[in-house]
Amino acid sequence: MSQIYKSYYPSEIGLLEIIGTAESIRAIEFVDKEEGDQAIEPADPPPAVAACLAQLDEYFKGERRNFSLNLKPDGTAFQQAVWQQLTAIPYGQTTSYLDIARQVGNEKAVRAVGAANGQNPIVIVVPCHRVVGSNGQLTGYGGGLWRKAWLLEHEKRFSSPQMALF
Missing domain, CATH: 1.10.10.10 (Winged helix-like DNA-binding domain superfamily/Winged helix DNA-binding domain)
Known part of the structure; x- marks a missing residue:
């Protein structure tokens, strides 16, 4: 099983928690955390998580309309x-x-x-x-x-x- 990583993106509408592996994104969810309660982010996030962070940043700046990420959500x-x-x-x-x-x-x-x-x-x-x-x-x-x-x-x-x- 692949290593699971968590990272956080502070958006204009709240903190987003990104859960993924080196190859894919499993979840992106809003989390209610105090500013000081954030988990320490990996100094060098794995490729899929780094790409997700960059693409979310572009989306919130109005520069990205479509995402190109490998998504692997759990569901029926x-x-x-x-x-x-x-x-x-x-x-x-x-x-x-x-x-x-x-x-x-x-x-x-x-x-x-x-x-x-x-x-x-x-x-x-x-x-x-x-x-x-x-x-x-x-x-x-x-x-x-x-x-x-x-x-x-x-x-x-x-x-x-x-x-x-x-």
Whole structure:
């Protein structure tokens, strides 16, 4: 079994804990820790974790719209199918739980899609924040609805045509 590493990224919307191996990312989650309570980061993070830190930094600066990381989240086959569909939602856009249910082949599985979305262990990179209710309302986000709103606004700001001029 591969060595598991943890690292932390202090984002504008809270501290992110990154869990991975030298080859892949297993989880990225918001953690509520006091500033002084952070674990000591490895002086030289392994390649997958270092790439993740760099890509998150680019994302929060508005310089990255797509992530290119080797992801290995733990989940059921259904969860994996839902998470795969989440990665196809374009930056700055949203889709509904019903649309995802249709894409995984069962439009009656809207609640199961919602549950899988809520169990997504790789926030931001697997963009569960881009899934909204069928009426367009923000619903359910493990990191809190305020973070979901912030992420969507952040992406909207950096995907606008005016931003392409700068």
